[in-house]
Amino acid sequence: METSEDHGNGELNHLTKKPRLTRFITESAIADEFAHHQPGVARINNGSFGSCPGSVLSSQREWQLKFLRQPDDFYFNGLRKGILRSRTLVKDLVGAADVEEVSLIDNATTGAAIVLQQIGRAFAEGRFDRNDAVLMFHCAFQAVKKSMEAYVRRAGGSVIEVRLPFPILCDEEIITEFRKGLEKAKSNGRKVRLAIIDHITSMPSVVTPVKELVRICREEGVDQVFVDAAHAIGSVEVNVQEIGADFYVSNLHKWFFCPPSVAFLYCKKSGSSLDAHHPVVSHEYGNGLPTESSWIGTRDYSSQLAVPTAFEFVNSFEGGIRGIMKRNHDEVVKMGEMLAESWGTNLGAPPEMCASMVMVGLPSRLYVTSDDDALRLRSHLRAYYGVEVPIHYQGPRDGEDGVKDEYGIVTAYVRISHQVYNTLDDYCKLRDAINQIVDNKKTCKTLLIE
């Protein structure tokens, strides 16, 4: 990974005029950068929608104004250069061999559509046999599952799900299930055309042994591997060549401080030309995915153009993005353990399988028995305690005891995030809220949400 000096974005400093008085950003400066967050809310859900500091938002606004001021000049003289600059920074960050392998798109959902559209086309055009398989985790992000329905099932492909064991103790559990899933996919002489592997699953959230899983795919003759790493950049180390997938997508607005929204899609250069296209076809059709994605009609590209400012922000922290990742990880684990101890519950995964998010078991006495219960509890926490945290319902599997606390089976987990703006107080609020609900002998079904 390149060091902070190599980014070559010095010429962009005219866009941000932050005087550098101290070596690294201070606590109060961080608080200022996130002063637009709603006060009084314990915002423990960076994972869902990310966050963006004030200085990056300012840069974005400058780009927006530039377009509004003289859009033709912007289009002919500024836009493509700006996007190329952003792509180059991302390419260096993720260790891609060539900037032509890096496209900027709206979000991981769009990346999935691009990858799956070309799979669907191959089925429709007869290059794949009917019922050839595509593999994914059972807990794959809902949007990706729908995309599988829209592009794979509809075109005649079959979808095989791999169970993600949860709660989980080690990588081996995932590897075992994955191998099982692959075998099932290959049964009856089917070809496995694509495997979709989450780098960090969403709900429940764990960091998967993605490098190992990609290696297994290669061994077992899977055609293409797509890593859905929506959460990865800015929370774990990312080296796309080492991971070795054909496609790798990650959101920059989740953990890399970019405005909503921008993601990158990495497509490994291969011998044969890539058939991946942006589904919104415009003038640049056929000129390669990065170029196609850089113009999909008139729209606001400012979040893509503000990427260099996000790098600047990251580099104002000690240790840059690595320093941020380490501190987020250490803190979120600490907070998770504090909550688990207070509630008498468990962590859903060991610290080494967590990045900047941790799953913490909720007391069984809350009696979360469905997704609706989980949503109800979440709404109650938001409305009555000013706590924003997503909750995962983990129903017991047949034949399994499930993890227990002193009073019964743990059926729900909070997914807590830690980002640079979080404070200890955020997690204490959550801790105390849950304890109060339990002490008041309230269960999910009886909670008010207005």
Added chain:
Amino acid sequence: MNGDASHSKKKPKLSPPEISAEFSHHDPAVARINNGSFGCCPRSVTAAQRDWQHQFLRQPDNFFLNLLQPAISRSRSLVASLVNAPHVDQISLVDNATTAAAIFLQHCAWSFAEGRFSPGDAAVMLHYAYGAVKKSVEAYITRAGGHVIEVDLPFPVKSEDEIITEFRKALAKGKSEGRKVRIAVIDHVTSMPAVVIPVKELVKICREEGVEQVFVDAAHGIGCVDVDVQEIGADFYTSNLHKWFFCPPSVAFLYCRNQSNAGGDTQLQLHHPVVSHEYGNGLPVESGWIGTRDYSAQLVVPSAAEFVERFPGGIDGIKAGNHSAVVEMGEMLAKAWGTNLGSPPEMCGSMIMVGLPACLGIGSESDSLKLRTHLRDCFAVEVPIYFNKRRHDRRGEEEAGGVITGYVRISYQVYNKVEDYERLRDAVDKLVNDGFTCASLVEPESD
């Protein structure tokens, strides 16, 4: 059915200085005569947009769960009433007309793949269809086995009849080749060259000739020409709201006459190509969530409508004012240069094509782009230039010096002033007097 019920007091009409203030963020040095390409957005609407963006950044979960969808519904309702769509379920909001075209054409590709269309079935589109749409037709129709028939359009054009004749010819061609014409893609206002197409008449002809689905690309529609989707009678109609309806970049609507919502046959429905949680719940709902992104441009449609109401006659008043001004300016330029208009005034909306003096020697697309850059860089005039290749290619030997091969496409929007067009007039006059030709321009460095 006005979705914007939150403003009980009507704001007063805008005075000329107030209008200028609303567009004070435009580069004051530039004669901005190209509203057609990228549109414009007044300060009061960008301010409203910032408010929405702020709401998301402040507490995104709450925004997503409680605020976003009601706001999108409000915008959709407003659009439905603007275009006379009988039901809000017929209206989806998308980024731009390019996206709407992709949605429709991807659906056509599925029709080929799933056997509803057969290989060799035809799609008819205008020769002057927008470049992006042509590429989309290639990506989704040609690739899926469809055959594309282009309607040859004359330019300059003298009357609607010329267009109608050519359209009938194209449909007849399809028939004579034994092809079923499955779809027609028709521009309401072509982009380059800009001409208002008799779209209602063409839709009628399509129905007579058994064309199954008609898609009207009205990127320039709303705010530039009259839009009544029921009267026009197409199956699909799309228009950008950021071009001539003062919305920020970017937002457009796609009207679908017969679209069932949740529970309908998913194969027969249109789908947003970026598939997310709402897949299968109908295009309007699918388009309301395509992953985390900035939806704020879709949310300020009511603010743009409010802005429009501050002009006498609202959008109709603005349209009429733009039209008469752009015709007046066009005729002024044509007279000054000794050239002609590309079409009669009744075939223009808020844009008009004006011939450039032949002596400028515009002999290629590259020339037109170079000249455009030259006008921007040396005269601070922003205006797109159309190279009329057909006319250029067909000119006779004796005509070589005198044929008009280049046209400027001038736009008129509420922020424009006579001085903008005088600056263009004088710039071209100077070029002519200096004996300038495009051949003298150096090839620009590539970006």
